[in-house]
Amino acid sequence: MRQKHGQNFLIDNNIAINIIKAANLDSKDNVLEIGPGNGILTKLIHPKVNNLTAIEIDGTLFQQLRHYFSFHNITNVELINKDFLKYDIDDIERKFISNLPYNVGTAIIQRILPLQNWTTAVFMLQKEVIARLAAKHGSKDYGYISIFTSYYADAEILFDVSPKCFNPPPKVVSSVIKLKNKKSEYPDDVFFDFVKHAFSMRRKTILNSLSSFCNIPKNDASKIIETCGLNVLLRPDKLSVSAFLSLTKEIKKYRICRAEI
Ligand code: SAH
16 A cells, blocks of 8 residues: 555546536646646546646656656646645646645645635645635634635635545545635735744633733733724634734734834
8 A cells, every 4th residue: 555645546537527627627727736646637637728737746656647648649738747845836827736645735735825826726635624724713623724725715615525435545534625816915924923823822812822922911912902803812713814914913013113112
């Protein structure tokens, strides 16, 4: 059994067809696929699109695919033998499609979402990870990665996929998610740093985490929180993305005031 590189190959063609359908492909599209593996998705994507770039880390799988596409004279597929996390993505507008390698799935998503040049992404990952990506405030799955995802994209969970649809079968159920790029500007470091800090102390109130994040007295922290119309006793999992954004804005104002004193 090969578990290196998160390799669980999809063997159910109907699931593959439904993943492709979700991307609404047309002949003008340029697509980037991460981890084509033995090509179950790749072979369905390329006839529908202008151009497909597929990036595969595994040299043996890469060679097999290369032979397949050259043998069949398929010219709109560019195969690249590389770690996607080290690949320089150009700025051609693209859709992303992938049955992601589960061991590096969130790292790959964090790399893709802030890019400006993608429109739609359809990804398969462990069900629990997909739930965290799409979670809203108030849910137990809500955390840093939910806020990160929702800042950059509109997310829709499409369907679950049983372990039986893979070889070898993974230990967990999988889900497919569709993301649409909101083309948000990079929000500046304070926002994500503060969100990360708040969720690193999930059980603490926002009053505690804000005062430790800014290293300021609770009194000042509570003024900042109240300016945003929020209750100081809330835990981070009850704060919406826009609540975190307005807190960040007030933190920055406060810092500027203090720097001027
Ligand atoms: N798309 C195929 C394979 C999915 S398994 C299918 O649906 O059956 C995940 C694939 O990603 C494997 O082929 C694995 O070798 C590849 N992979 C793992 N890590 C990678 C990385 N960092 N960059 C590119 N490909 C990677």
